[in-house]
Amino acid sequence: MLYRFDKKLRMFLLNEIEKVEIAIREAVMNITAEITGDDFWLTNEVHFANLRTFNDTKTLIDNEYRKSTEDFIQHFKDAYVEPYPPAWILGELLTMGNVNNVFRNLREDRIRKSISQRFGLQPKVFESWLTTLTLLRNSCCHHSRVWNKFNSISPVLPKRISRPWITLGDPRRIYFDICIIKYFLDIVSPENDMSGKLRWLFVDFPEIDLRALGFPDGWEFKALWKSS
Numbered sequence: 001m002l003y004r005f006d007k008k009l010r011m012f013l014l015n016e017i018e019k020v021e022i023a024i025r026e027a028v029m030n031i032t033a034e035i036t037g038d039d040f041w042l043t044n045e046v047h048f049a050n051l052r053t054f055n056d057t058k059t060l061i062d063n064e065y066r067k068s069t070e071d072f073i074q075h076f077k078d079a080y081v082e083p084y085p086p087a088w089i090l091g092e093l094l095t096m097g098n099v100n101n102v103f104r105n106l107r108e109d110r111i112r113k114s115i116s117q118r119f120g121l122q123p124k125v126f127e128s129w130l131t132t133l134t135l136l137r138n139s140c141c142h143h144s145r146v147w148n149k150f151n152s153i154s155p156v157l158p159k160r161i162s163r164p165w166i167t168l169g170d171p172r173r174i175y176f177d178i179c180i181i182k183y184f185l186d187i188v189s190p191e192n193d194m195s196g197k198l199r200w201l202f203v204d205f206p207e208i209d210l211r212a213l214g215f216p217d218g219w220e221f222k223a224l225w226k227s228s
Helices: 002-036 051-067 071-079 087-093 096-104 109-118 123-141 174-188 194-204
Strands: none
Touching (some): 002 087, 002 096, 002 109, 002 123, 051 087, 051 096, 071 087, 096 123, 109 123, 123 174, 174 194
16 A cells, blocks of 8 residues: 555656756746857856866766757757757756756856746755755656655755745655645646645545655645645
């Protein structure tokens, strides 16, 4: 029963994280291009603080670009002479972890602030929450246990936040991670039904002790879970 629940929980979380991942990638690629005025900023070292980190990322990009069989990449190679596509195309080859590394290495604070503000967060909190989601996504992809998981890295707590959020919750528990997903979803997909789908999952597995996931009593009545 625990195994089946954990599997369904992983599948559910992976599906919701995918929506957040797409929105964050779009924000990082496009906002940076708008502010710098450089459509090819992702492969331009002048926009990054740490050259070694930039070179590591660029090596990864080179490998992915070379071996990619995506139609949009092949079209660019056939139709254009530039060595790389614009960032909003090239960024499609990056994982959430890659995007987080790119964000952290941006030279200009104003760019990181603009990206973070798109989601109503400070850069430090945005970076921490993106790291948390990356680790959770990896756990789901690699079939690791998540139902009573403790975070190896504790997410940063926001000092101020303008959107509905939780007032209680151990940031080391999976409940906090799930709340992070819900927070982002309410911004990128305001009509989402994550709350309803989560409740139905718990109905299907009444034996599960929600306290083992860090859920407080009456969680579904908290502002975050009623926001959509």
